[in-house]
Amino acid sequence: MKINDSTTESNIMEAAKRIFVLKGFEGARMQEIADEAGINKALLHYYFRSKDKLFEAVFIDAFVKFVPTILITLNSNSPLFRKIEVFVDHYIDVLSKNPFIPGFILHELGHNTERLSKIIRTVGLNPDLFVEQVKAEIEAGSINPIDPRDLLVNMLAMCIFPFVGKPILKVVLFKNNEEEYHEFLNRRKIAAAQFIINSIKKR
Amino acid sequence: MKINDSTTESNIMEAAKRIFVLKGFEGARMQEIADEAGINKALLHYYFRSKDKLFEAVFIDAFVKFVPTILITLNSNSPLFRKIEVFVDHYIDVLSKNPFIPGFILHELGHNTERLSKIIRTVGLNPDLFVEQVKAEIEAGSINPIDPRDLLVNMLAMCIFPFVGKPILKVVLFKNNEEEYHEFLNRRKIAAAQFIINSIKKR
């Protein structure tokens, strides 16, 4: 495991991550990354041979740091409703601190499917445990029938969409007011979980 | 109103839309657009002065053609549950035929907020009627209490996320199998509406 000392290499990685995440691969400039890291372009190429290589390093790092730590809550052994509450709360919390990550990952993944999708497989995201848990609840008759994968997609959608959709939501629903948008996000930590649970709860 | 004859100008617009939507502003090349339109670069600049101008024309066109025609179902005078069903069905249907549009609009909007957000305001998306309808239902006691804006966000999220999240969903949930992903989308036209209605329905 690599330690994140304050070496030049990790400086570059952090700077590159900020720029790439904000502007995307095509939009980012090596000059800008160099400036952000407080060094010059030549040094970027000394540490990472090319823009492509630097990007790939950054993308893998961002992906691995994010997606699994979030999905890990799915593999806990909490009861389903509690798990949903924790998942939504935790997910929205993490994304609030890194609001541009989901757009970044989804955009780059969508424009480099072949090259980057093997990264996903390498990380090995496994929803099986969650799927089984939901199936068990359905068979036990404690929740309404639903395809477990649909449920998972819904949970992801409810958490991620407010961030990728921010520019349009802010204008259309929140008078372009950053404050109102943030209140919305805070409410959402509870409201979204409630919405999901309400839908599958047997009453 | 402009008629879409098969003039050179509209040829360019259509070609540019395909390329821009697929690759984004930064990723698109004027050469590629020219090839797609079966003409040469110089002619692009003859009709639209610059890449910026061409992009803006394309973006406005895509935005205006899409967003309002979808949100129009929100302003019909159907009863709420029926409205949700129609909205979800119609929305997913339209997006299935134009799967890259939401990612395109959201990405570009997020990277050009100042410049493009006035376009949103110009189009004038107005959720007031829907908001009032939901409020009325809540006061009448026919659905569970919910912030109408939250409900709208949830509806959008349930429809849009499967498309922007396709690359990751396909790998993680559908064995990288395009066929399975499409079955998922088809199920979803009904399942998503059901999920939403279940959540707010009083029982």
Add this chain to the structure above:
DNA sequence: GTCTATATCCAGATAGAC
């Protein structure tokens, strides 16, 4: 390891013939 200077390439934009 880090810098300055430079090479190389490519994309957007223009000139000008037809």
Add this chain to the structure above:
DNA sequence: GTCTATCTGGATATAGAC
């Protein structure tokens, strides 16, 4: 209106001194 040829700027990448 449409083309070929060309200009120009900017971005990635390399050479080579320190």
